[in-house]
Amino acid sequence: TFVITAPCCNDASCAAVCPVNCIHPTPDEPEFATADMLYIDPDSCVDCGLCLVACPVSAIVPEHQLVERDRRFLEVSVDYYRDHRVDGPAAFTDDLIPLPPDHQMRVAIVG
Ligand code: F3S
Secondary structure: OEEEOOOOOOOOHHHHHOOOOOEEEOOOOHHHOOOOOEEEOOOOOOOOOHHHHHOOOOOEEEHHHOOHHHHHHHHHHHHHHHHOOOOOOHHHHHHOOOOOHHHHHHHHHHO
């Protein structure tokens, strides 16, 4: 699988290119309030790598290249999909979290 790590800017460029729609946002729930980012479902990812190319902040890493301090993000992703099973492609757009203005600016500059 590929893993989204700390620099995640939550702009969803990765989700737009994923062929199996396995990238989903932080749920709008209190326990996730301080962690707005996107998560790759390790069981659904087909390792195409398109998300890595699309990410404007280089936050996505193949699992085998994770450095020690970032291994926790794989655990976070596993926990996310265990606790928040996402059903079908509509789930992403329905749940998309609005971006803060600074994130939109960063995407505009990079893209
Ligand atoms: Fe999707 Fe990225 Fe995996 S585009 S299939 S999450 S490598």
